[in-house]
Amino acid sequence: MFAYIFRRILYAIPILIGVNLITFMLFFMVNGPDDMARAQLGAKQVSPQMIQAWKEQRGYDKPLFINHKEEGFSMLSETLFVKESLKLFSFDFGISDSNRNIASDIQERMGPSLAIALPTFMIALITNISLALLLVLFRGSILDGSMMILAVMIMSISGLFYIIAGQVLFSKIWHWVPISGYESGWGGISFIILPVMIGVFAGIGSGVRWYRSIFLEQINQDYVRTARAKGLSELRVLFVHVLRNGMLPILTGVVVVIPTLFMGSLIMESFFGIPGLGSYTIDAISSQDFAIVKAMVFLGSMLYIVGLILTDISYTLFDPRVKL
Structure with a gap:
């Protein structure tokens, strides 16, 4: 296993170099160093x-x-691309174009991002799997068909609508929660309730449909018919046998998402005024702060690769037939 992980880490190096190269090319094709200097200096x-x-x-200047x-x-070595890339690979994110320490900003903003992302991820995972198993239990019924129509409707509406509608309904009309802002500690729970609710509801359509398709694929397998022949109840067949054997495709999506939770949600944090990594990235793009943009793109790519490696490793834990 250690040899496999080492090989995957080696494979990740050219991927990260390629992502960094594309970021450089796209950013400097839009704004050169002179344009960036004029924007940051702000003088007429x-x-x-x-x-x-x-x-x-x-x-x-290189x-x-x-x-x-x-x-x-x-x-090649005395160039801006190589110098900046070497800093990234050593996790030296340096100073932003607005003279702020990027590493300190990331460490400070990671907490608010996780405060929104982790509850949303856990609640959505449990809710989507439970609803999908319920629909499989009543497959072919009016409940199943109605829920599938509702799921497609939820998927068809932009997430921005849920954010704006939630702010108007729960904050402006009913005054249940603050419309935006963030506060650390237990006092900040009121600020994260609405973003978490919206995040869970916006993803419930695609999540339920995906998990339902996974469980429906398992429901007609031979091991399910054997379990039924032994006299097991349908609930036990679903929540024990079908759920356990459907874990591999579920892990594919779940484990990859876990490392990216650190990056936060770009849209959610911007609309709710949450000082997380998502709003940090949006602000950097708006202000054309290339130092922050390249650091966040590199960090996001690295976390995604880590998620892929964790997915492959988790396969061996849930399916002994899979060998690395």
């Missing part, structure tokens, strides 16, 4: 000396990919 009359000093302070002033390997 910015002199070339001020722009050059800003670029030198942040290392943006060529992007090829340094023709150098010779040999230094033509």
Whole structure:
């Protein structure tokens, strides 16, 4: 297993380099270092000396990919792409273009993101699986058909509608919860109730349909007919045998999502004024802060790769037939 994990880590290196390269190309195709300097300095009359000093302070004065002033390997190593990539791989995110420590910001904002993402993930997982098993139990009935129509309707509506409707209904009209904001500790529960509710409800349509299809695929297998022949009740067949054998496809989606919970929700955090990593990324894109954008893209890619490795490892725990 250790050899497998080591190989997957080696495979991840070129993937992260490629993601970082694409980020560099997309960002600098839109805004060059001079444009970034003008945007950050914010002065109406910015002199070339001020722009050059800003670029030198942040290392943006180097060529992007090829340094023709150098010779040999230094033509590639003494470039902005290589310098910034080496910092990322050593988890040195540096200073943002607005002179803030990115690593400290990530550590500070990770808590609010997890405060929203973890309850949403756990409640949605339990709710979706339970409802899917219930529909499989009453498969082919009016309840099953009605719930499938409702699930498609929920999926067809944009998540922005649920956010705006929830804020208007629960905050402006009924005044049950604050419309936005965040507070750490137990006093902040009132601020996260509405985002969690909306997150669970917005994903219930796709979640129930997906889990239902997984369980329906298992319900006609030979082991299910054997369990029924032994006199087991339908509830025991579903919640013990079908659920356990349906864990492999469920793990594919669940374990991959867990590392990405740290990144937060871009839309949810922005609309509810939650100071998490999602709103942090949106603000960086709006202000054209390339240092934060590349750090967040790199961190998100790395966490996704970790999720894939954890998925493969979890397969061996739930299915002894799977060997790494």
